[in-house]
Amino acid sequence: MRAHDHALVGTAKEIPINTATAVYTFSPVVLPIADRVKELEVKVNFPVTGEDLPIVILSHGQGRSNHLNSLEGYTPLAEFWAAHGFVVLQPSHLSGTYYSLPSTKGQELHWQDRSRDIIRVLDGLDGIEAAVPALKGRLNKAQIAVAGHSLGAWTAAIALGAKNVSPADGSVTNLADARIKAGVILTGTGKAGDDLSEMGHRMVPFYGPDFSEMKTPVLVVCGDEDVSPHLTWRGADWHADPYHLSPGPKDLLWIKGAKHGLGGISGWDTQETQDESPQRLAAVQRLTTAYLRSALYAGDKSWEEATKALAQHAELGSVESKK
Template identity: 45%
Template sequence: MSPLSQRLPTVPSGGVATHSIAPITLPITGRAHDLELRLTVPVSGQDLPVIVLSHGHGPSNYISSLYGYGPLAQYWAASGFAVIQPTHLDSQTLGLRHTDVAEAPLFWRSRATDVSTILDRLEEIAAFSPVTAGRLSAECIAVAGHSMGAYTASLILGARTLDPETGEIVDLKDERVRVGVLMAAPGRGGDALSRFAAEHYPVFIGTDFSMMDTPALVVRGAADAAAHLTVAGPDWYVDPYRLAPGRKTLVTVAGGEHGLGGVAGYDAAETTDENPERMEFVRQITTAYLRTTLGTDADAWENTRNALRSSPMNGGIESRH
């Protein structure tokens, strides 16, 4: 047992059996490809809180799809949540990034629409298997994401942007979502962007967090510089906490880079900061936050935060109410 594990409270993980179903296919008129999902749940329990987990825009073939993010999805499911993972249209598995399909390469609007579509069809998704039918809560919903997935989550939580084609303000907030977890989320636009980001990802130019009032946990790596995206350095990833109103919590992961220790996948080559203890820190702090904010364990956040105070992975935890 590692020193970090000895300091942390026991949280269900590999010892709790889970059930995973994939792919679940939702035909959607007008979408360039049917929406495919993975649903992972604990084998027991009713009225399971739902987490829609949005993948990043990374270079791997399968990490950025329903096949990735096992370290988070399995852990959250073992902790009592129903985790739904969509494959967004920017996934390498679909081959649409470098085509002339509208919204390529990021498919930023489609990504947010995917999340709302999932919530529209939650009962249908649950009914795909007798193991999950009738077990998902339609009242207890969170959205989570990493990197571009966190940008997607921020739009669902109330952040706004400008459509690069029309210049119109885009509001994709979904009121059904009670809380969010933003991991390595892109920050503000304008002069904080690198020239590369402004040219290749113009939707980031208009990013505005001033209306993102849904409660959220923002997790950022202290060493996540992302020079290809921003000239602001690691502080850019603090923006969703610093610039958004309402109840927000910021967790800084000491030594963490964009991979936050490996949340996107076990042994993923693109995780430059792979570290099992760092990943465990992220898994436990996000789980505790979700348990408390979604009402399944009122003491989880306080107990876990106290246990993590002396962790070498703890680069700071602060909250604003």
Template identity: 50%
Template sequence: MSDSITANAHGTTDGPGTVVSAKPVLLPAPGRGEDLQVRVCAPATGGDLPVLVFSHGFGWSMNGYAPLADYWAANGFVVVQPTHLDSRTLGIPHEDPRTPRIWRIRVEDLARALDGLDVLEAVVPGLTGRVDRGRIAVAGHSWGAQTASTLLGARVLDSDGVPGEDMSDPRVTAGVLLALTGLGDDLTAFAAEHLPFMRPSFDHMTAPALIVAGDRDQSALSTRGPDWFTDPYTHSPGPKSLLTLYGAEHSLGGISGYEVAETTDESPARVALIQRLSSAFLRGALYSGDTGWKAAAAALEEDPNPLGKLQSK
């Protein structure tokens, strides 16, 4: 089905824009066991639109993260949201033989969505011919951030600590990584035993990325505190930026939705800051002449009551 949404400013801040979306779009996925379900949303007007593929957190689906997806689309991005196999909407049991491979299938889902851009473009009313295939970024939250980081060059260490397969995608040139988990040296015993893919190496994550962490995000999977979520910034090469949000827990104020059980730290202001900074960062990374990121960073630094702090390298 398709639907239209009146959302926030289209382009910048010059009035409300209309977002057109289509869901579910089915992309054939031989060997996956399920066709890939995708939601696509885009501005109703404008051309040369960059693409942003978003990977949801554990259990979510293409229907989540409206505060981000609708904002990004209203600000000029074609937002592509695949539903991964761990989604509660699919009801796949833990004992399913695909479970140990879902982390890899997630990465394949993002690549498959990019492979299917012709189909996705054609199914959204009026979108054909308006997509800029040369400007593609990824974003994700929590497990989705790990999935997205892999396309940016992050790898998974094997049992001997050797970086595994390079699954980066040359089509992807920038990313936004929200609540991305840190190094595997500090996993709890449960996580180390059951989640072996949570042993990342960020040494090869060379693409520009904005990493967002909450200073009250205490993971049940790590023996460390909230600083664990700053590892992707600390241990990756530049260019990178780190936004540390004051008082934010894993939902970062409600990016998956304001009134959902996972949102333990509801803050529309915090979400609005993520909306603005993530959009500005991506435009700055994708368009060499864009100055919006510098302006947004300066505004945060000059704010007398900032919601967070920004570092860059």
């Protein structure tokens, strides 16, 4: 973990955060899965010190990169969360350029297998712990969150209780897992049907979201300039649908000036990030960490303190909540 903040984090430094510690990264842990075309590879990030550590499973997005759509991506989030008290597990999904595997009709982008990867990681926690000597006996397997960005946000949403109703045949995919106590949806996807653009219908023909039973506490993070015409004719508000269309408790965080990359969460200085900003990234890092700490550490007040600080800095963003 870096010993100090980037010089350009600006007022994001006013959002309080617990003291960071150094981070170990162990990669890959390989989980043999009988019904998967490839073994499941997982990167493990965790703090050097601390016991009874909550777990966050982080699902990568798709994008156009050669490496970020795998366990190699999202270092700015994974390392930060680990430095502030979490074991962060990053599976490589079959959809990534990392594998460049063909997909079948109805399973474009290996979307269903992506969500099954979350369950596979949960089922494999004992094996992951055994494979990483410095982690032995330090996991809190009762406190688990799932996070995801972009396509990974939909992956996470399904594990958090959202359902997919196939536009083709009406079949329902429901992979909610009660072991998951909280979630973070980063620039997620909204309503389908007439809300999708023509290209969106071609890109995600399988997509038919139903958020009405996503009851798990979730923080939905959106950029107020995240316009995605390749998927929807709507504006940035489309990405907030997982908040508005699901029951509480939910929190909605708008990041000021952010596009789909939220300041650079997928990797350091990447071309995919159209809104590169150390300040914006630092705000996302700190606020998501605060949310996760309050969701997974009993009695923790980090989210309350962070949102109070954010209210004094409208240039960073805003939060709304529902019970």
